[in-house]
Amino acid sequence: MTRKVQTRTLATRDRLLAAGREIVAAVGMAGLRTEEVVLRAGTAKGTFFAHFQDRDHFLAALLAERLGEELEQLAAPVDRKALLRRLDLLYRLFAADTETVALLARFSGPAGAGLGLDRLICLVTERLADGVVGMQARGEIGARARPEVLSEGLVALVFHAAASAQCGMHGDARAVRERADRLLLEMTEALLWP
Protein backbone atom coordinates (compact mmCIF):
# COMPACT_ATOMS: atom_id res chain seq x y z
CA MET A 1 0.00 0.00 0.00
CA THR A 2 1.19 3.49 -0.81
CA ARG A 3 1.67 5.86 2.08
CA LYS A 4 1.44 9.63 2.27
CA VAL A 5 4.58 11.69 1.79
CA GLN A 6 6.43 12.34 5.00
CA THR A 7 6.91 15.94 6.04
CA ARG A 8 10.49 14.99 6.74
CA THR A 9 10.91 14.30 3.03
CA LEU A 10 9.69 17.72 2.04
CA ALA A 11 11.88 19.36 4.65
CA THR A 12 14.95 17.56 3.32
CA ARG A 13 14.13 18.55 -0.23
CA ASP A 14 13.72 22.15 0.84
CA ARG A 15 17.06 22.13 2.65
CA LEU A 16 18.73 20.81 -0.50
CA LEU A 17 17.10 23.44 -2.69
CA ALA A 18 17.92 26.21 -0.21
CA ALA A 19 21.54 25.13 -0.18
CA GLY A 20 21.49 25.07 -3.97
CA ARG A 21 20.09 28.60 -4.10
CA GLU A 22 22.86 29.89 -1.86
CA ILE A 23 25.57 28.18 -3.88
CA VAL A 24 24.23 29.35 -7.24
CA ALA A 25 24.02 32.88 -5.89
CA ALA A 26 27.65 32.62 -4.83
CA VAL A 27 29.37 30.77 -7.66
CA GLY A 28 26.77 30.32 -10.41
CA MET A 29 25.21 27.14 -11.74
CA ALA A 30 28.38 25.92 -13.41
CA GLY A 31 30.25 26.07 -10.11
CA LEU A 32 27.71 24.06 -8.12
CA ARG A 33 29.10 20.79 -6.75
CA THR A 34 26.82 18.18 -5.25
CA GLU A 35 29.26 17.65 -2.37
CA GLU A 36 28.90 21.28 -1.43
CA VAL A 37 25.12 21.04 -1.61
CA VAL A 38 24.84 18.07 0.74
CA LEU A 39 27.42 19.63 3.04
CA ARG A 40 25.33 22.78 3.45
CA ALA A 41 22.07 20.89 3.60
CA GLY A 42 23.48 18.53 6.22
CA THR A 43 22.54 15.36 4.38
CA ALA A 44 24.42 12.49 2.78
CA LYS A 45 25.30 12.29 -0.90
CA GLY A 46 22.81 9.50 -1.48
CA THR A 47 19.96 11.61 -0.17
CA PHE A 48 20.60 14.18 -2.87
CA PHE A 49 20.24 11.55 -5.56
CA ALA A 50 17.22 10.04 -3.90
CA HIS A 51 15.49 13.39 -4.33
CA PHE A 52 16.84 14.46 -7.72
CA GLN A 53 17.62 12.23 -10.67
CA ASP A 54 20.95 13.93 -11.31
CA ARG A 55 22.79 17.23 -10.97
CA ASP A 56 21.08 18.68 -14.03
CA HIS A 57 17.59 17.90 -12.77
CA PHE A 58 18.51 19.64 -9.54
CA LEU A 59 19.72 22.70 -11.43
CA ALA A 60 16.56 22.61 -13.53
CA ALA A 61 14.48 22.66 -10.34
CA LEU A 62 16.42 25.67 -9.09
CA LEU A 63 16.03 27.43 -12.43
CA ALA A 64 12.31 26.67 -12.46
CA GLU A 65 12.00 28.24 -9.01
CA ARG A 66 13.74 31.38 -10.14
CA LEU A 67 11.92 31.72 -13.47
CA GLY A 68 8.63 30.87 -11.79
CA GLU A 69 8.88 33.96 -9.62
CA GLU A 70 9.04 36.08 -12.76
CA LEU A 71 6.68 34.20 -15.03
CA GLU A 72 4.00 32.60 -12.90
CA GLN A 73 1.90 35.69 -12.42
CA LEU A 74 2.06 37.22 -15.88
CA ALA A 75 -1.22 38.00 -17.61
CA ALA A 76 -1.90 37.52 -21.32
CA PRO A 77 -0.50 40.41 -23.39
CA VAL A 78 -3.30 42.70 -24.49
CA ASP A 79 -1.76 44.15 -27.63
CA ARG A 80 1.12 43.90 -30.02
CA LYS A 81 3.36 46.15 -27.96
CA ALA A 82 2.73 44.14 -24.81
CA LEU A 83 3.48 40.95 -26.73
CA LEU A 84 6.84 42.29 -27.87
CA ARG A 85 7.66 43.38 -24.33
CA ARG A 86 6.80 39.89 -23.11
CA LEU A 87 9.12 38.27 -25.66
CA ASP A 88 11.87 40.63 -24.65
CA LEU A 89 11.45 39.66 -21.01
CA LEU A 90 11.66 35.98 -21.92
CA TYR A 91 14.74 36.64 -23.99
CA ARG A 92 16.51 38.38 -21.15
CA LEU A 93 15.64 35.61 -18.71
CA PHE A 94 16.60 32.78 -21.05
CA ALA A 95 19.84 34.30 -22.26
CA ALA A 96 21.09 34.91 -18.71
CA ASP A 97 23.95 32.42 -19.01
CA THR A 98 25.16 29.31 -20.79
CA GLU A 99 23.77 26.93 -18.18
CA THR A 100 20.31 28.40 -18.43
CA VAL A 101 20.29 27.97 -22.19
CA ALA A 102 21.47 24.36 -21.96
CA LEU A 103 18.94 23.46 -19.26
CA LEU A 104 16.10 25.02 -21.20
CA ALA A 105 17.11 23.19 -24.35
CA ARG A 106 17.05 19.94 -22.46
CA PHE A 107 14.08 20.29 -20.15
CA SER A 108 11.60 22.73 -21.60
CA GLY A 109 10.05 20.40 -24.16
CA PRO A 110 6.30 19.88 -24.22
CA ALA A 111 6.67 16.42 -22.73
CA GLY A 112 9.09 17.01 -19.86
CA ALA A 113 9.05 15.50 -16.41
CA GLY A 114 5.82 17.13 -15.28
CA LEU A 115 6.86 19.52 -12.55
CA GLY A 116 9.44 22.15 -13.37
CA LEU A 117 10.71 23.96 -16.38
CA ASP A 118 8.54 22.20 -18.91
CA ARG A 119 5.36 23.09 -17.05
CA LEU A 120 6.49 26.68 -16.74
CA ILE A 121 7.26 27.03 -20.43
CA CYS A 122 3.92 25.50 -21.32
CA LEU A 123 2.24 28.00 -19.03
CA VAL A 124 4.00 30.94 -20.64
CA THR A 125 3.21 29.67 -24.12
CA GLU A 126 -0.46 29.24 -23.29
CA ARG A 127 -0.67 32.69 -21.75
CA LEU A 128 0.91 34.10 -24.88
CA ALA A 129 -1.59 32.22 -27.03
CA ASP A 130 -4.45 33.72 -25.00
CA GLY A 131 -3.26 37.16 -25.97
CA VAL A 132 -2.73 36.15 -29.58
CA VAL A 133 -6.34 35.03 -29.92
CA GLY A 134 -7.65 38.51 -29.21
CA MET A 135 -5.11 40.26 -31.40
CA GLN A 136 -5.83 37.97 -34.33
CA ALA A 137 -9.57 38.54 -33.92
CA ARG A 138 -9.00 42.29 -34.07
CA GLY A 139 -6.76 41.92 -37.11
CA GLU A 140 -3.89 43.49 -35.16
CA ILE A 141 -1.60 40.64 -36.14
CA GLY A 142 -1.70 38.00 -38.87
CA ALA A 143 -3.88 34.91 -38.60
CA ARG A 144 -2.00 32.61 -40.93
CA ALA A 145 -1.10 30.35 -38.01
CA ARG A 146 -3.25 29.10 -35.16
CA PRO A 147 -2.69 31.00 -31.89
CA GLU A 148 -1.06 28.11 -30.05
CA VAL A 149 1.20 27.37 -32.99
CA LEU A 150 2.16 30.99 -33.40
CA SER A 151 2.96 31.44 -29.73
CA GLU A 152 5.05 28.28 -29.58
CA GLY A 153 6.88 29.44 -32.67
CA LEU A 154 7.59 32.78 -31.05
CA VAL A 155 8.96 31.06 -27.96
CA ALA A 156 11.12 28.88 -30.20
CA LEU A 157 12.58 32.00 -31.77
CA VAL A 158 13.30 33.44 -28.35
CA PHE A 159 15.13 30.22 -27.44
CA HIS A 160 17.14 30.40 -30.62
CA ALA A 161 18.06 34.02 -30.06
CA ALA A 162 19.09 33.22 -26.49
CA ALA A 163 21.20 30.28 -27.60
CA SER A 164 22.85 32.37 -30.31
CA ALA A 165 23.61 35.16 -27.90
CA GLN A 166 25.25 32.67 -25.55
CA CYS A 167 27.34 30.89 -28.16
CA GLY A 168 28.76 34.32 -28.82
CA MET A 169 30.69 34.21 -25.57
CA HIS A 170 33.68 33.42 -27.70
CA GLY A 171 34.59 36.07 -30.21
CA ASP A 172 32.91 39.44 -30.35
CA ALA A 173 30.17 39.07 -27.76
CA ARG A 174 28.50 42.39 -28.45
CA ALA A 175 28.20 41.84 -32.20
CA VAL A 176 26.75 38.36 -31.77
CA ARG A 177 24.29 39.59 -29.19
CA GLU A 178 23.11 42.38 -31.43
CA ARG A 179 22.75 39.92 -34.26
CA ALA A 180 20.55 37.71 -32.09
CA ASP A 181 18.51 40.72 -30.98
CA ARG A 182 17.83 41.75 -34.53
CA LEU A 183 16.99 38.23 -35.68
CA LEU A 184 14.38 37.95 -32.96
CA LEU A 185 12.90 41.34 -33.77
CA GLU A 186 12.73 40.88 -37.53
CA MET A 187 11.39 37.35 -37.41
CA THR A 188 8.76 38.35 -34.90
CA GLU A 189 7.67 41.21 -37.11
CA ALA A 190 7.44 38.88 -40.11
CA LEU A 191 5.29 36.48 -38.11
CA LEU A 192 2.98 39.12 -36.67
CA TRP A 193 2.44 40.92 -40.00
CA PRO A 194 -1.33 41.44 -40.24
Next chain:
Amino acid sequence: MTRKVQTRTLATRDRLLAAGREIVAAVGMAGLRTEEVVLRAGTAKGTFFAHFQDRDHFLAALLAERLGEELEQLAAPVDRKALLRRLDLLYRLFAADTETVALLARFSGPAGAGLGLDRLICLVTERLADGVVGMQARGEIGARARPEVLSEGLVALVFHAAASAQCGMHGDARAVRERADRLLLEMTEALLWP
Protein backbone atom coordinates in the same frame (compact mmCIF):
# COMPACT_ATOMS: atom_id res chain seq x y z
CA MET B 1 59.05 30.41 -33.59
CA THR B 2 56.02 28.50 -34.79
CA ARG B 3 56.59 25.31 -36.76
CA LYS B 4 54.47 23.55 -39.35
CA VAL B 5 51.95 20.93 -38.22
CA GLN B 6 53.41 17.48 -38.07
CA THR B 7 51.80 14.78 -40.17
CA ARG B 8 52.00 12.63 -37.05
CA THR B 9 49.57 15.02 -35.40
CA LEU B 10 47.00 14.67 -38.14
CA ALA B 11 47.43 10.89 -38.15
CA THR B 12 46.79 10.74 -34.40
CA ARG B 13 43.72 12.92 -34.73
CA ASP B 14 42.42 10.69 -37.49
CA ARG B 15 43.00 7.55 -35.43
CA LEU B 16 41.04 9.10 -32.56
CA LEU B 17 38.17 10.09 -34.83
CA ALA B 18 38.14 6.70 -36.53
CA ALA B 19 37.96 5.01 -33.13
CA GLY B 20 35.16 7.37 -32.19
CA ARG B 21 33.21 6.52 -35.33
CA GLU B 22 33.45 2.81 -34.60
CA ILE B 23 32.34 3.24 -31.02
CA VAL B 24 29.43 5.51 -31.88
CA ALA B 25 28.30 3.03 -34.53
CA ALA B 26 28.40 0.28 -31.92
CA VAL B 27 27.01 1.89 -28.76
CA GLY B 28 25.83 5.37 -29.74
CA MET B 29 27.14 8.75 -28.67
CA ALA B 30 25.88 8.44 -25.11
CA GLY B 31 27.83 5.20 -24.64
CA LEU B 32 31.16 6.58 -25.81
CA ARG B 33 33.87 6.56 -23.13
CA THR B 34 37.14 8.37 -23.65
CA GLU B 35 39.05 5.38 -22.23
CA GLU B 36 37.63 3.19 -24.95
CA VAL B 37 38.55 5.74 -27.61
CA VAL B 38 42.21 5.99 -26.62
CA LEU B 39 42.37 2.22 -26.22
CA ARG B 40 41.24 1.67 -29.80
CA ALA B 41 43.30 4.54 -31.15
CA GLY B 42 46.37 3.28 -29.31
CA THR B 43 47.13 6.58 -27.61
CA ALA B 44 47.25 7.84 -24.06
CA LYS B 45 44.42 9.63 -22.33
CA GLY B 46 46.26 12.91 -22.37
CA THR B 47 46.64 12.81 -26.14
CA PHE B 48 42.89 12.75 -26.50
CA PHE B 49 42.54 15.94 -24.49
CA ALA B 50 45.45 17.54 -26.29
CA HIS B 51 43.47 17.14 -29.51
CA PHE B 52 39.95 17.84 -28.29
CA GLN B 53 38.90 20.29 -25.60
CA ASP B 54 36.58 17.79 -23.95
CA ARG B 55 34.38 14.78 -24.66
CA ASP B 56 31.59 16.95 -26.03
CA HIS B 57 33.86 18.72 -28.51
CA PHE B 58 35.01 15.31 -29.70
CA LEU B 59 31.42 14.17 -30.17
CA ALA B 60 30.65 17.43 -31.96
CA ALA B 61 33.51 16.75 -34.37
CA LEU B 62 32.15 13.28 -35.06
CA LEU B 63 28.65 14.65 -35.57
CA ALA B 64 29.98 17.33 -37.91
CA GLU B 65 31.70 14.65 -39.98
CA ARG B 66 28.51 12.68 -40.28
CA LEU B 67 26.23 15.64 -41.02
CA GLY B 68 28.81 17.07 -43.40
CA GLU B 69 28.48 14.06 -45.65
CA GLU B 70 24.78 14.78 -46.02
CA LEU B 71 24.80 18.55 -46.06
CA GLU B 72 28.03 19.70 -47.65
CA GLN B 73 27.01 19.13 -51.24
CA LEU B 74 23.43 20.36 -51.15
CA ALA B 75 22.45 23.05 -53.64
CA ALA B 76 20.13 25.96 -52.93
CA PRO B 77 16.45 24.92 -53.10
CA VAL B 78 14.90 26.14 -56.32
CA ASP B 79 11.28 26.39 -55.25
CA ARG B 80 8.94 26.23 -52.32
CA LYS B 81 8.56 22.48 -52.53
CA ALA B 82 12.32 21.93 -52.59
CA LEU B 83 12.65 24.25 -49.60
CA LEU B 84 10.15 22.23 -47.60
CA ARG B 85 11.94 19.01 -48.55
CA ARG B 86 15.20 20.54 -47.39
CA LEU B 87 13.73 21.50 -44.02
CA ASP B 88 12.35 18.01 -43.64
CA LEU B 89 15.80 16.53 -44.28
CA LEU B 90 17.32 18.80 -41.66
CA TYR B 91 14.61 17.87 -39.20
CA ARG B 92 15.25 14.18 -39.66
CA LEU B 93 19.00 14.60 -39.26
CA PHE B 94 18.76 16.86 -36.22
CA ALA B 95 16.11 14.85 -34.39
CA ALA B 96 18.08 11.61 -34.73
CA ASP B 97 18.71 11.28 -30.98
CA THR B 98 19.00 13.18 -27.72
CA GLU B 99 22.78 13.64 -27.99
CA THR B 100 22.50 15.19 -31.42
CA VAL B 101 19.95 17.69 -30.21
CA ALA B 102 22.05 18.64 -27.20
CA LEU B 103 25.23 19.01 -29.23
CA LEU B 104 23.52 21.15 -31.84
CA ALA B 105 22.01 23.35 -29.15
CA ARG B 106 25.46 23.90 -27.69
CA PHE B 107 27.70 24.16 -30.73
CA SER B 108 25.70 25.32 -33.71
CA GLY B 109 25.59 29.00 -32.79
CA PRO B 110 26.79 31.59 -35.27
CA ALA B 111 29.97 32.19 -33.26
CA GLY B 112 31.15 28.66 -32.52
CA ALA B 113 34.69 27.34 -32.55
CA GLY B 114 35.28 27.82 -36.28
CA LEU B 115 35.62 24.32 -37.68
CA GLY B 116 32.79 21.94 -37.09
CA LEU B 117 29.11 22.06 -36.46
CA ASP B 118 28.82 25.81 -36.40
CA ARG B 119 30.44 26.18 -39.83
CA LEU B 120 28.18 23.48 -41.20
CA ILE B 121 25.01 25.10 -39.92
CA CYS B 122 26.09 28.47 -41.25
CA LEU B 123 26.68 26.86 -44.62
CA VAL B 124 23.24 25.27 -44.68
CA THR B 125 21.59 28.52 -43.61
CA GLU B 126 23.38 30.47 -46.33
CA ARG B 127 22.47 27.92 -48.97
CA LEU B 128 18.87 28.16 -47.85
CA ALA B 129 19.02 31.94 -48.03
CA ASP B 130 20.32 31.71 -51.60
CA GLY B 131 17.19 29.82 -52.55
CA VAL B 132 14.95 32.22 -50.65
CA VAL B 133 16.26 35.22 -52.58
CA GLY B 134 14.97 33.83 -55.85
CA MET B 135 11.65 32.72 -54.45
CA GLN B 136 11.02 36.09 -52.85
CA ALA B 137 11.88 37.85 -56.13
CA ARG B 138 9.34 35.70 -57.92
CA GLY B 139 6.74 36.35 -55.23
CA GLU B 140 6.55 32.64 -54.55
CA ILE B 141 7.02 33.27 -50.84
CA GLY B 142 6.61 36.32 -48.62
CA ALA B 143 9.23 39.03 -48.44
CA ARG B 144 8.43 40.47 -45.05
CA ALA B 145 11.80 39.29 -43.72
CA ARG B 146 15.24 39.49 -45.32
CA PRO B 147 16.38 36.20 -46.88
CA GLU B 148 19.16 35.51 -44.35
CA VAL B 149 16.85 36.32 -41.47
CA LEU B 150 14.07 34.16 -42.85
CA SER B 151 16.36 31.19 -43.44
CA GLU B 152 17.92 31.42 -40.00
CA GLY B 153 14.44 31.60 -38.54
CA LEU B 154 13.42 28.49 -40.43
CA VAL B 155 16.47 26.62 -39.15
CA ALA B 156 15.61 27.77 -35.64
CA LEU B 157 12.16 26.26 -36.04
CA VAL B 158 13.68 23.01 -37.24
CA PHE B 159 15.89 22.95 -34.13
CA HIS B 160 12.89 23.56 -31.92
CA ALA B 161 10.88 20.84 -33.58
CA ALA B 162 13.80 18.43 -33.23
CA ALA B 163 14.24 19.29 -29.57
CA SER B 164 10.51 18.89 -28.92
CA ALA B 165 10.44 15.54 -30.66
CA GLN B 166 13.34 14.36 -28.51
CA CYS B 167 11.96 15.57 -25.19
CA GLY B 168 9.01 13.40 -26.04
CA MET B 169 11.03 10.28 -25.35
CA HIS B 170 9.20 10.09 -22.07
CA GLY B 171 5.48 9.74 -22.36
CA ASP B 172 3.68 9.19 -25.63
CA ALA B 173 6.53 9.50 -28.13
CA ARG B 174 4.36 9.24 -31.22
CA ALA B 175 1.98 11.99 -30.15
CA VAL B 176 4.79 14.37 -29.26
CA ARG B 177 6.57 13.70 -32.51
CA GLU B 178 3.45 14.38 -34.53
CA ARG B 179 2.93 17.56 -32.58
CA ALA B 180 6.46 18.71 -33.44
CA ASP B 181 5.95 17.76 -37.09
CA ARG B 182 2.81 19.83 -37.32
CA LEU B 183 4.31 22.81 -35.52
CA LEU B 184 7.16 22.90 -38.00
CA LEU B 185 4.82 22.58 -40.95
CA GLU B 186 2.33 25.21 -39.87
CA MET B 187 4.93 27.73 -38.76
CA THR B 188 6.84 27.32 -41.97
CA GLU B 189 3.68 27.90 -43.98
CA ALA B 190 2.93 31.03 -41.97
CA LEU B 191 6.43 32.33 -42.62
CA LEU B 192 6.43 31.56 -46.33
CA TRP B 193 2.98 33.03 -46.97
CA PRO B 194 3.36 35.21 -50.08
Next chain:
DNA sequence: CCGTTAAATTGACTATGGTCAATAAAGTCC
Protein backbone atom coordinates in the same frame (compact mmCIF):
# COMPACT_ATOMS: atom_id res chain seq x y z
C1' DC C 1 75.23 15.00 -38.41
C1' DC C 2 74.44 17.53 -33.92
C1' DG C 3 72.80 20.49 -30.52
C1' DT C 4 68.67 23.17 -29.60
C1' DT C 5 64.01 24.06 -29.19
C1' DA C 6 59.11 23.65 -30.07
C1' DA C 7 55.51 20.36 -30.35
C1' DA C 8 53.42 15.96 -29.29
C1' DT C 9 52.73 12.25 -26.22
C1' DT C 10 52.46 9.81 -21.92
C1' DG C 11 50.13 7.83 -17.77
C1' DA C 12 49.73 8.37 -12.94
C1' DC C 13 46.75 11.34 -10.54
C1' DT C 14 42.66 14.24 -9.13
C1' DA C 15 37.93 15.75 -8.96
C1' DT C 16 33.36 14.80 -8.98
C1' DG C 17 28.95 12.72 -10.44
C1' DG C 18 26.44 8.85 -9.38
C1' DT C 19 25.37 3.82 -7.10
C1' DC C 20 23.78 0.59 -3.69
C1' DA C 21 23.51 -2.62 0.19
C1' DA C 22 22.88 -1.62 4.87
C1' DT C 23 20.54 1.04 8.41
C1' DA C 24 17.34 4.15 10.60
C1' DA C 25 13.00 6.26 10.89
C1' DA C 26 8.31 6.81 10.10
C1' DG C 27 3.70 4.78 9.27
C1' DT C 28 0.10 0.93 9.95
C1' DC C 29 -2.56 -2.60 12.01
C1' DC C 30 -3.82 -5.30 15.93
Next chain:
DNA sequence: GGACTTTATTGACCATAGTCAATTTAACGG
Protein backbone atom coordinates in the same frame (compact mmCIF):
# COMPACT_ATOMS: atom_id res chain seq x y z
C1' DG D 1 2.98 -0.48 22.62
C1' DG D 2 4.83 -4.30 19.88
C1' DA D 3 5.33 -6.65 15.28
C1' DC D 4 5.81 -5.63 10.71
C1' DT D 5 6.06 -2.82 6.27
C1' DT D 6 7.20 0.91 3.68
C1' DT D 7 9.97 4.90 3.01
C1' DA D 8 14.02 7.83 3.81
C1' DT D 9 18.79 8.21 4.78
C1' DT D 10 23.54 6.97 4.98
C1' DG D 11 28.43 6.89 3.41
C1' DA D 12 31.80 3.86 1.55
C1' DC D 13 32.52 2.86 -3.03
C1' DC D 14 32.87 3.08 -8.23
C1' DA D 15 33.21 5.10 -12.96
C1' DT D 16 34.99 8.25 -15.71
C1' DA D 17 36.08 13.02 -17.44
C1' DG D 18 39.85 15.86 -17.26
C1' DT D 19 44.98 17.59 -15.58
C1' DC D 20 49.90 18.14 -15.69
C1' DA D 21 54.87 17.50 -14.91
C1' DA D 22 57.89 14.59 -17.12
C1' DT D 23 59.41 12.45 -21.39
C1' DT D 24 59.83 11.50 -26.23
C1' DT D 25 59.74 12.87 -30.94
C1' DA D 26 60.29 15.77 -34.78
C1' DA D 27 61.69 20.13 -36.98
C1' DC D 28 65.25 23.74 -37.59
C1' DG D 29 69.78 26.25 -38.08
C1' DG D 30 74.48 25.71 -38.74
